[in-house]
Amino acid sequence: MAIISLQSAASGMSALNTALDVIANNLANVNTAGFKASRANFQDLLYIERSQPGVRNANDDQRPTGLQVGLGVKVSGTEYDFTAGNPIKGNKLDIYIQGNGFLRVQVEDARSPSGTAYTRAGQLALNSDGELVLATDQGRRLADGITIDGDVEDIQIDSSGRVLIKRPGVAELEDGGQLTLANFVNPWGLSSLGENLFADTDASGPPIEGEAGTDSFGTILQGYYESSNVDPTTELINMIRVQRAFEMNSNTIRAADEVLRSVAQLRR
Amino acid sequence: MNYGYAIGASGVLAAMHRQDVAANNLANVTTTGFKMDLGATVPREAARVEDGLYNLPSNKLLERLGAGVLLAPTRTVFEQGPIETTGKPLDVAIRGDGFLAVGGAGVGGTQTVRYTRDGRMTLDPRGTLVSVTDGSPVLDAQNNAIRLDPGQKIAIDGDGTIRQGGREVARLAFVDIADRTALRKAGANRFDVPAAALASSAPARGSIVQEAIEGSAVDPIRAMMAVQSAANAVSASLRMMSMHDELTGRAISQLGRIS
Numbered sequence: 001m002a003i004i005s006l007q008s009a010a011s012g013m014s015a016l017n018t019a020l021d022v023i024a025n026n027l028a029n030v031n032t033a034g035f036k037a038s039r040a041n042f043q044d045l046l047y048i049e050r051s052q053p054g055v056r057n058a059n060d061d062q063r064p065t066g067l068q069v070g071l072g073v074k075v076s077g078t079e080y081d082f083t084a085g086n087p088i089k090g091n092k093l094d095i096y097i098q099g100n101g102f103l104r105v106q107v108e109d110a111r112s113p114s115g116t117a118y119t120r121a122g123q124l125a126l127n128s129d130g131e132l133v134l135a136t137d138q139g140r141r142l143a144d145g146i147t148i149d150g151d152v153e154d155i156q157i158d159s160s161g162r163v164l165i166k167r168p169g170v171a172e173l174e175d176g177g178q179l180t181l182a183n184f185v186n187p188w189g190l191s192s193l194g195e196n197l198f199a200d201t202d203a204s205g206p207p208i209e210g211e212a213g214t215d216s217f218g219t220i221l222q223g224y225y226e227s228s229n230v231d232p233t234t235e236l237i238n239m240i241r242v243q244r245a246f247e248m249n250s251n252t253i254r255a256a257d258e259v260l261r262s263v264a265q266l267r268r
Numbered sequence: 269m270n271y272g273y274a275i276g277a278s279g280v281l282a283a284m285h286r287q288d289v290a291a292n293n294l295a296n297v298t299t300t301g302f303k304m305d306l307g308a309t310v311p312r313e314a315a316r317v318e319d320g321l322y323n324l325p326s327n328k329l330l331e332r333l334g335a336g337v338l339l340a341p342t343r344t345v346f347e348q349g350p351i352e353t354t355g356k357p358l359d360v361a362i363r364g365d366g367f368l369a370v371g372g373a374g375v376g377g378t379q380t381v382r383y384t385r386d387g388r389m390t391l392d393p394r395g396t397l398v399s400v401t402d403g404s405p406v407l408d409a410q411n412n413a414i415r416l417d418p419g420q421k422i423a424i425d426g427d428g429t430i431r432q433g434g435r436e437v438a439r440l441a442f443v444d445i446a447d448r449t450a451l452r453k454a455g456a457n458r459f460d461v462p463a464a465a466l467a468s469s470a471p472a473r474g475s476i477v478q479e480a481i482e483g484s485a486v487d488p489i490r491a492m493m494a495v496q497s498a499a500n501a502v503s504a505s506l507r508m509m510s511m512h513d514e515l516t517g518r519a520i521s522q523l524g525r526i527s
Contacts, residue, residue, distance in 0.1 A: 004288040004291070005284075005287045005288045005290075005291030005292075005495070006291075008288065008291040008292045008294075008295045009291050009294065009295060011295055012294060012295030012296070012297070015295075016298065019298065039354075041300070041388060041400050041401060042296070042298055042299040042300060043299060043386075043401045043402075043455070043456045043457050044292070044296050044299055044302055044453065044455055044456070044457055045455055046454075046455040047452075047453045047454070047455060050285065050339065067339055067340075067341055067342055068305070068342045068452065068453055069285065069288045069289055069292065069307075069342070070289070070292030070293075070295075070296070070305065070453065071292065072291075072292060072295040072296075073295045073296045073299055076400065076401040076402065076456070077400065077401075079388075079390070079400055081354075081355070081356060083355055083356070100419070183418075183419070184418075185391060185392075185393050185394070185395050185418040186390060186391045186392055186393055186395075186418065188390045188391075188400075189390075189392075189393065202393065203392070203393060204393065205393030205394075208419075215419060216418075216419030216420065241298065242298065244488075245294075245297045245298050245488070248294050248297065248488055248491075248492055249294055249295060249297075251492060251495065251496075252290075252291045252294050252295075252492075252495050255287065255495045255496050255498070255499040256287065256291065256495075256499070258499045258502075258503070259283075259284060259287065259498075259499050259502045259503075262502055262503045262506045263280070263502070263506065265506075266506050266509060266510060267510075267513070
């Protein structure tokens with residue numbers, strides 16, 4: 001019997017350990033552009049029925065069953081928090097999506113079966129071929145395939161995601177292409193690829209594509225990027241809570257161990 | 269045989285049961301919508317009283333001793349857990365009495381409805397409102413699944429009415445079950461409710477709070493003390509058993525000596 005308390009406590013420790021891992025990752029990414037915090041969701045495990053004939057309740061009537069003992073806890077999954085981060089003043093080519101939507105990025109098929117990944121980290125740059133890419137070490141191209149070549153004085157991205165190029169000595173702006181955003185029925189079902197990228201899955205549903213400012217898509221703000229949405233205070237409070245709960249479960253193990261030792265010493 | 273052995277053993281088994289229940293409470297000290305269990309025990313009557321054999325001769329002294337301890341049905345304490353704001357539109361907490369209804373697989377491929385106070389929800393790829401723990405649909409007042417438009421803002425009122433774009437699109441089942449003792453834990457933060465008890469269900473008096481969840485209602489200090497006191501009770505009962513062992517030993521070696 002004490003074996004069950006040992007197992008419950010062990011399940012608690014392992015679930016809380018996972019929660020601590022999630023919190024640690026959130027805190028590590030407190031300054032990562034476009035990062036979305038996760039939380040570990042807990043659920044109680046199944047219950048066993050420990051019935052004993054003739055058991056009475058407080059009203060003194062008998063119940064054939066009703067004696068339940070829980071078997072502990074597990075992490076049912078992690079869930080992203082897709083609330084927006086704050087706009088932070090950045091470079092000329094940084095963009096912030098005010099509202100729903102993800103930028104579409106080209107990745108290898110091995111990483112995402114559709115060949116496209118999605119991000120809210122709108123820190124963009126031009127590579128040596130003049131292609132619009134993410135300003136990460138991988139320099140991944142945006143899936144819209146926008147190339148800006150030749151002599152450029154200024155690049156503007158308007159609120160609907162249209163890229164406009166100012167050529168020296170030309171008064172009119174040249175059309176450089178259109179950024180398309182993607183949205184998901186269930187963004188919480190996206191899977192994280194690292195590099196601030198998400199991939200679509202069966203759970204997220206296929207991407208719904210559209211221009212910024214139309215339907216449910218947000219608008220684009222140039223010159224700003226999105227901060228991490230991790231709130232360090234909340235994370236630290238959760239960390240304290242998880243750590244203390246972990247310690248309490250380790251105490252249960254000690255108490256259950258004490259019980260088993262006493263039982264073992266019954267006949268010396 | 270020495271009667272005290274059996275009484276001591278019943279004490280050990282009952283205390284271990286109490287420890288199991290308390291260990292589960294502690295393991296769920298951070299589980300959303302979790303309610304604490306109490307591992308209750310009741311005194312056991314002497315055999316003659318328990319079996320109603322009043323006309324049999326018996327030893328009055330022995331009868332007054334009782335027969336140790338029995339396990340009583342586990343009681344769940346429906347205390348309010350702390351309301352924690354999360355800022356997620358599809359998280360709801362219940363303040364006061366009430367349960368949300370969740371569909372799920374029952375015995376033999378049937379569909380069943382379970383009740384929960386864990387209001388963490390999300391949308392599945394078809395836009396159905398589901399529970400985050402295992403993707404079971406969260407039900408409306410008519411026990412149907414709820415379909416929402418993922419593109420629009422979701423507002424949930426205190427009575428469970430879901431609004432999108434200012435229009436009422438659905439209403440969460442939000443009921444209270446009068447006979448709380450009939451609720452049985454089914455795992456995944458849910459309760460099974462037998463049909464008889466479901467008849468006593470009524471609209472909930474509590475209110476739904478959006479962008480918040482109800483934390484575990486386990487009082488960690490009480491749960492820890494229960495784990496420790498159960499361990500102490502086990503040692504005490506075991507000590508009684510070894511004392512009886514000693515007595516029996518002495519009876520054999522001293523009383524029974526011939527010379």
